[in-house]
Amino acid sequence: MIINKDRTFSGLSILLWEKIAEELKIDYEITRHNLPDILKSVARGELNVGVSCISITPEREELIDFSHSFYETHLAIAVKKQGYAATMKNLLTNTKLLIVLGFLFVAACIVGGIYYLLENRVNDKLYSMNTKRAKLIEGFILGLLFITKGPFNYFEFRTLPGRVLTVFLAIFTTFFIASITAMLASTFTLGLLSSDINGPNDLANLKVGAKQASTSSFYLTNQSIVHRAYPDIESMLMALNNNEVNAIVADAAVLKYLIKKHKEEGKYEELTVLPYQFEKQNYGLVIENNSPYREQLNRALLKIRKSQEWRQALNTYFAEQ
Template sequence: MQLRRLNQTVSTILLLGAMLLFSSLASAQTSFKVGSYNCPPFVIENDDGSFRGLSLLLWQQIAQRLQLEYEVSQHELEDLLEQVSNNNLQVGVSCISITPEREQLLDFSHSFYETHLAIAVKPRSVWSMVKNFLTNRTLWLVIGIVSLIACVVGFAYYRLERKVNDKLYSMPTKAGRGIEGFILGLLFITKGPFNYYEFKTLTARVITVLLAVFTTFFLASITAVLASTFTLGALTSDISGPNDLRGKRVGAKTESTASSYLQQRGIRHRTYDDLEGMMQALARGEIRAIVADDAILKYTLNHTDSEDQYSGISVLPYQFERQNYGLVLPENSPIREQLNQALLEVRTTSQWQQTLTEYLAQ
C-alpha cells in the first residue's frame, strides 16, 4: 500500500516536472526578446505608438525564416547595447554601426546596409553671403595676382610705347599716362589680347602675340578657380567638408559613430539625444553643422512635417567615414549562424530591394 502511494507520488512529481519543463520550453519559444530604438527610416515610430521601418521589416522576414516568435521593446541606443551585452536581449535591431569598439563587447550579424557620414548645414543670410564673398581669401589672391601682372604688362608697354603712341597714352601728366598703362595691362589680362597693329614698336607687337597665348590659358585658369570657389554652396556656407568643422559649432548624436569620429579627430561638438533636437538647433542657428548618417539626414529632411522650419537645410555631397549597419547580438550567440544565413537570403530578394527603394528614394 505504501509502495503504491510512493509510486503515485513519484509519478505526480514527474508529471508536474514534465509540465513545468514543457511550459518553460513553450515560454522560451515565445519570449525571444528583441530590442530596438527609434532611428528613421530604419525604425520609425507611428502616431499610434507602433513601430515600422527598414530594420524591423528585415527582422520580420528573418524571424519568419527561423520560425521565431518574438517581442520588441524600445530603448535608447546606449541602453540597447548594454541590454544585449548583458544577455537581457537576444538581438538589437535598428541603425547600429559595426565598429571595432562595439565588437569587443558584442557580436554582429553580416552587414545589411552600407552608408557613410554626411554633414548638414543651413545657408547663411544675405548679409553673411556678401560678407563671405568679400572676405574670401581666394578672391583677394586672384585680385592680387591679376593686379601684379597688369602692372608688369602695363609698365612694359608704357616703356615701349609712351613716346611713339599718342593714341594709347594721351594724358598730359606722367601719373595719368601711368594709370593708362595700368588700365591697358588690366584690360589685356582680363579681356584678352589687343590687336598687335595698335602698337607702334616691333617689340610691343611681338610681346602682344606671346601674351595672347598666355592670357588664353590664364583666363581659363582664373575662371575655373573662381567658379569652384564661388558656387552657391561656397557662398552660403563656409563648410564644405569635415576639415572645415574645426572651430565651428557642430552637433552629433550621443554615443553615435558621428560623435566618435569627431572626438577622435579632436573636433569639439555638442551632443544631442535625438536628430530632431539637432535639426531644431541647426534651424535656430545654435550650431553651424550636423554630422550624422547620410541616409538618416536625407530621410528626415524629405519626410519632415516642419518644412518651413527646416527650409534651406541641405546635406553636403561630401562622403566620408563609410560604415555598415548590422543586427547586434550577445557574444557567442547560438543563433548567429542561422541568423546570418537568413539575412543573406532576405538581402537577395526583390522584395527587400523594393523596400529599400521605397524608404530611401530621394
C-alpha cells in the same frame, strides 16, 4: 528607425529586418530601446537582434556581434543657412575668395604690363588714350579682360612678340578660367551655407551637437572637440534650427534623410548638410555573440542587398531632392 503616428515602426533598418524575417520565415516582436540599451540588452541575451542604423565599431564588437554591413556611409556636418547679411560678411571675409581675387589682380597687372610694353606705341586701337597713366589703366583693363574673358583676336596685336604671347596665353587661360570659375562657384556656394566650416577641424571653436553615446560623439571626443550631447537626432535638429548650436554631427545618410523628410512637411527649410564627409561608417544589425542564426541572417541580408527593391529603398530614403 522611425516611429509612426500609429505607433508602428518604419525606416531602412526596419524594412531590411522585415525582409530578412520573411526570408527566414521567423516570427518576431519589436520593442523600442535607445542605442545604449540595445547594445547592453543584446550583450546580456535579453534581445536577440538590435535593429537600427548602428555603426560597426571595434569597441562595440568587444561586447556584441554584428551582421554584415547593410549600408556604408560617413559622418557629416549639418548647419543652418545664414541670412543675407551674414552671408555677405562671410563672403567679404572669406580667405579663399580674397586670395583668388588678389591673384586675378596680380595676373591682370602682369599681363597688361607686358602688353603695354609691347604694344602701346604702335597700337592705337588698344591704347587710344593720350596720357601715359590712362594708357596704363587701359593696359590693366586689357590684362583683366584677357585673364577673365579669354584670348583676344590674334590680329588685334601689331607686334610679333604680342601675337606669340597671345597664342601661349590662349592655351593657358583656357584652363585657368575653368579652374577659377570652379573655385569661385564653390566659394560662393559654400558662402551661402557656412563659409566658416570647411571640415571637422573647424568645429573646435563652435557650438556643436551630437547624439549621446553615438559614433559621432566618440569621434568629436577623440578630436578634443567639446560638444553638447542630445538623446536623439530630432532633438539635435531642433537645437540647430533654434540656433542653440552652430552645427551638428551625425551619419550623413541619417541627416540627409531626416532633413529631407522635414522639408517635405515644410519644416527646417534652412537646414542643410555640408558637402564634407569623413570617418567612414558601416551599418549593421546587432546580434548575440555566437548566435546560431548568424550565418542564416547574413545570407538573407546579402541576398536582399542585391535586390532591385533594396536599391529602390535606398533611393527613396537617401536621394536628395
